[in-house]
Amino acid sequence: MKLSILDQSPISSGSTARQALYESMNLAQLGEQLGYTRYWIAEHHDIPGLACSSPEVMLGYVGANTKHIRLGSGAVLLPNHKPYKIAETYNLLANLFPGRVDIGIGRAPGGSAEASMALSDNFLEQVRKLPESLKDLLHFIHEDFPSDHLFSKISASPLPPIPPEVWLLGTSEKSAILAAEYGIAYAFGQFMSEKDGSLIMKTYIENFKATNRLQQPITIVAVSAICADTTESAEELALSELTWKMQMAKGEGKTGIPSIEEAKQYLGRNGEKEQLKDMRKLMVIGNPREVKDQLSQIQTLYQADEIMIVTITHRFEDRLRSYELIAKELWGNPR
Template sequence: MKLSILDQSPISSGTTAAQALQESLKLAQIGEKLGFTRYWIAEHHDLPGLACSAPEVMLGYIGANTEKIRIGAGAVLLPHYKPYKIAETFNMLATLFPGRIDLGIGRAPGGSAEATMALSDNFLEQVRNMPDSFNNLLQFLQNDFPSDHMFSKISASPKPEISPEPWILGTSEKSAVLAAETGTAYAFGHFMSEKEGPSIMKNYMNNFKANDRLQRPKSIVAVSAICSETTERAEEIALSNLLWEIQLEKGEGRQGVPSIEEAKRYSLNSDEKKKIKNMRKKMVIGNPREVKQQLIELQTLYEADEIMIITITHSYEERIQSYKLIANEVL
């Protein structure tokens, strides 16, 4: 089984964004030593407790302080940007860090309506134009616009020897269809929505159109996982993440990921308890042996090439320990 890391650069209560970003670097470095295949960092805008608004900036920093692990965005939110600028940015990263750059693309706003308006005009129109924009992005990366196209006269420089590997990230049929039609690698966010996930992945695989860039379907399933030496401790650690999700839904949680003690003291109503129970169903929680078994089951269910793990805990040390325990058990 191939394992990778998805990082949202969470800010824990009582810490700062600067510390969260340094912990992201540390996670990438330790992931490299443990044998994880790739490290992706997500893009969010003015969301409480998430530090990374510009993955391309962090990737330059992380690339310079790692040696071989693949690094990428999970994801760049295409409707906010022009394809040409994204291609230039990731071609530059691929020039600096040859053979290591992944370009994950998503369509979500990544923040509030106000943040979306501040970032881009006509966001919904850009979402509708996503297939055309993505095709333009691929053509800029491959430098293969038809000779009569206005963009054939420009290139997304610098042109690297090894192009960034494009991925489409999503949780819906639309994202899977676009990935299949364009012959692009696909990552499904099980941690966000497991609804019909395996059938969406199967449709991607069955309808994949091979091309010079990718000959066969290539897939990742992204899973929220928390591992500790004992099941009881893993369940306890998970309380922070679960409560934080509830707080964010209520417009709270601006202080960041709550501590276990804060989570235990928090008074939940019956609806919130039900929500937490449902959220747990999407997560992998347990001791190393239990987590390994759950990951194997998910990989089999999705028929995925790779499992990408996102772990959010209040303690950065326990987050690192969770990845270590999983790697030692699985890799």
Template structure:
């Protein structure tokens, strides 16, 4: 089984954003040593507790301090930007770090309404234009526009020997169809979807249109995992993330991902307890054997080519240890 990492660069309580971003590097370096295929980092804007607003900057930092793990955005939020600039940025990364760069593409705003307005004057219009934006971006990445196209002869320099690999990220049928019609790889965010993911991924495979070097559909399934030596310890680690989610949804003043001790002091009411139990249905929490079986079951169920794991804990040590335990079960 191929395994990869999705990092949302969370900031823990009593931690600075700088410390959180340094921890992102530590996670990527650990993932490389453990045999993970790729490391992607997310883009968020004006969201308390999440440190990365510019994946391209972090990827240059991480690329300079790793040697072989593939690096990518999970995702660059295309409606905020012009495809030409995005292609230039990722071509530059692919020139600096040959044959290591992915470009995950998303359509979400990635933050508050105020941040969206500050980033783009016409975000909603660009969401409607997403199919055209994706085609334009692929054209620049492949340096291939027909002679009649407005961009004929225009290159997103520098042109790397190996172009960044485009992936479309999503949680619904629109994203699956868009990836399929453009013949690009698809990453389904199972960890943040309440839809029938199996049917969505099947639709992608069934409608996939081969193009150039992409002859077959390719699927990454992204799942939330917290692993520890025992089920009890994993449940204990998970409480930090679960309480943090409750606090975010209530728009409470947040100090970052709470420690286990802080999280245990929070006393959820009956409705919140039900919500916590509902959230846990979409997370794999357990010892290495439990996690291994659940990941294998999901891979078969979705026919996924690769599993991508997102893990949020209070401490970076617990997070890296979780990835280590999973790797020891499935990669070594």
């Protein structure tokens, strides 16, 4: 089983964004050491508890401190940006780190309506135009605009020896169909969706159109997972992320990812056990054997080429330990 890392660069209560970003770099280094295939970092805007608003900046930092793990955005949010600028930026990264760069594309706002307005003149219009923008991005990356196109005379320089690999990230049949139509790789965010993702993935695979860029469908399923030495410890660690998400849904959670003690105090005051139970269903939580079994079931259900894991805990050491335990359970010694 191929495993990769999706990092949201979480800021723990009592910590700082600078510390969270430094920890993100350390996480990528550990992932490389353990044998994870790729490290992606997400784009978020004005969300308390998440540090990365600019994946391309972080990828330059991470790439300079790693050697071979693939690097990418998970996702760069296309409605917030012009395709040409994305192509220039990731081509530059692909020159610095040849054969290692991915561009994961998403359509979500990545923040509040006000943040979207500050980033884009008309966010909803840019969402509507996403298929056209994605097509332009692919042409810029592969330098294959039709000769009569306005942009055929310009290049997204500096052109790298190996173009970045473009992925479409999504949680709906609409995104799966678009990825299939354009013949690009597809990543399904299982940790963000209660939909039947296996059917959505099947739609992508069955409708995939081979191109010169990609001959066959390639898939990732992104899951939220927390692993610890015991099931009880993993369940306890998960309280921090679950509580933070609950707080964010209520417009709270501005101090970052709570500690286990803070989470227990909050849950004791609010007593929302049913909501917690529903949120828990989207996560993989357990000891190494249990997590391995659950990931194997997900891979079989989705027929996925790769599993991408996002892990949020209050203590960075627990996050590192979770990725380490999963890797060792699946592969034994680091690759």
